[in-house]
Amino acid sequence: MIIRKRLAAGTCVLFAALTMGLTPVGASAADNPDGQPTAAPKVELVLDVSGSMRARDIDGGSRMAAAKQAFNEVLDATPKEVELGIRTLGANYRGEDRKVGCKDTAQLYPVGPLDRTEAKTAVATLSPTGWTPIGPALLKAADDLNGGDGSRRIVLISDGEDTCQPLDPCEVARDIAAKGINLTIDTLGLVPDAKTRDQLSCIAEATGGTYTSVRHTDELTGRVGQLVDRAADPVVNPVAVEGAEECTGAPEIKPGLYTDRETFGEHRFYRVAVAPGQELRASVSVAADRAVNKDYGVLLRAVTEHGREIVRGSEAGDGRTDVISTGLRYPKPEQDGDEAAAETVCLQVSNSYSAPASVKATPGLPVELTVDVVDAPSAASDVAAFGLGRGWWLLGALVLTGFAAGVLWGWISRWRVAVWRTN
């Protein structure tokens, strides 16, 4: 009896293990809504501690004081699932040597579960000191956030432009984003001048982040808090894939969310298998992560393996934009017979962005591709719903027909009575 019980229990455990094992493992890392997040979102606050932070022009206090106060409040309000770190730039080196000054970036508090007291103590020790090596700090910050599948976010707070050219922080940001590690950089400028603003907004644009200029302490607190909270929002992260120039040899993709890069005037192919009786749904967005010319477009085509176009989606636009997107759907009709094989549909993604010659073309523009396959509906047979009608004309027509039929029937029966009487 006991053995049987044990056996049953064992089977249960085995079954549970199997079920767990068989559950499709998300290549795209999303938080499961009921359990713990599969990967903690990581945020690194990167604070400029250069000499210019001494300026007393935010609500009468120094920029540094405003930043410290904002950090204290944000640390108190940080959601507990967020792994938060702090990095400084220009905090240690007081000298004039540019080479040394441009390496001056240090991790003040490592990325990990937050100990509020420790983090606050660390922030309190800061005093405005040296240079503004934004580029190197961003590179190091990206390294700090390595590991895990969660979304990553860098919040850069600076009051001046990068003093360590020729390494352009904007290019650095774009390169970091091109690594495909789901990293966003949000920038905040403290009482920025035009150059700082342009540079910080360029960094933000390069990674799909946001730029804010700050003139008051409460603005700073509110915005940093908002960005940290945003990191905690569960989001489905895309999987990196590399499309091919031709349909043959293009990567085969399953339903899901993908990301790729595509330079100006390039197109890429992907292959999706669609079984009869299924509907393919694909949408694509191509992001403008740099300065592009003001008119642009995107084209998504579904073609057969032999190159016949099935359906296309296209969109064009002008003016300021973050992405241009389009989509298509392709319901494949049911087929008779057993050998109803899945058809390989080639998805071609092309963009018609262009850029001034001064803009670097590599790495390419970020492409986001979503592919879904659902069971397709049968084709509709009639324009009207089930052939039904509506409206007063329909009613009138029906009444007239009915009346005419009644009159006719009445005559017939009259005639029959007359016939019956004469007989």
Added chain:
Amino acid sequence: MRTTKLLATAGLLGASALTALLGAGTAFAGSGDSGSSGDDKAPTEAGTSFRTAQEVEQGGRATAGASTGDYLYWSFPADAGQRPTVKATVKLPDSAARPSGATWRIDVYDGLRRRQSCMYGTQSRATAPDATSVGLSCTLRTVRAWSEQWANDPLPGTYYVRLTAATLTPSDQGLPVSAEVEVTSKEVGGSSAVDGSLAAPLVPGSTTEEAAAASDDASDGENGSSAGQALATGEPEDGWSSGWWSDRWVWTAAGGILAALASIGGYALTRGTGRPSRVPPGM
């Protein structure tokens, strides 16, 4: 005389039946303007991309603090027979540092991220020099239950709203603003009812399990990704409609009843009272 009475009664009966049925029909199909609801959990944030779009209920109102230059995204569900209207207000701070030269714009995209045209409404508006707020609105075409794959008609599913500054002078960038978005919709009813329906509403990430399993069998490619991760989960209040109901059923049924009554009337008119009066009783 009698026949006219009969006819009049029939007509009245038919008309009242139609009214009652139509009334029932609209009640069944859902209330006219979707009422205000969900104010208690109205989002106070906005997403910054399609993937992070904040979900808003119809009739609900979402607010967000943002900087000029941000791209703000919200999503809402819309079902067949509805004509959604998106209204957005951008509030500019009442201080010296406010974006003065910006043109604001809302764009609406469907679940396939295809841009949807506005039938009417001010989709983009330039900020007046001394304005403290900018109002925008966009009314979509009526959402249809089905359309051909080559068409761009609005279909049931998720809709995205993007609010942004379409033109912006560099000095206006990054200044604080607050935005408010409200989505309402009008039930258009049977006049837009069409045959057919989608297997699943156009909700991104809605890959059905059987389809996923089938495609797993069909391709064992390297690039695997799990199915069924909904990018949007918003649903209409009482679920997606199955698409078979429209008030056309009521009209057609009422028409049938009226036709039957009219035919009785016509019969009575020509047939007379049943027996010819010249025929003596008892024959």
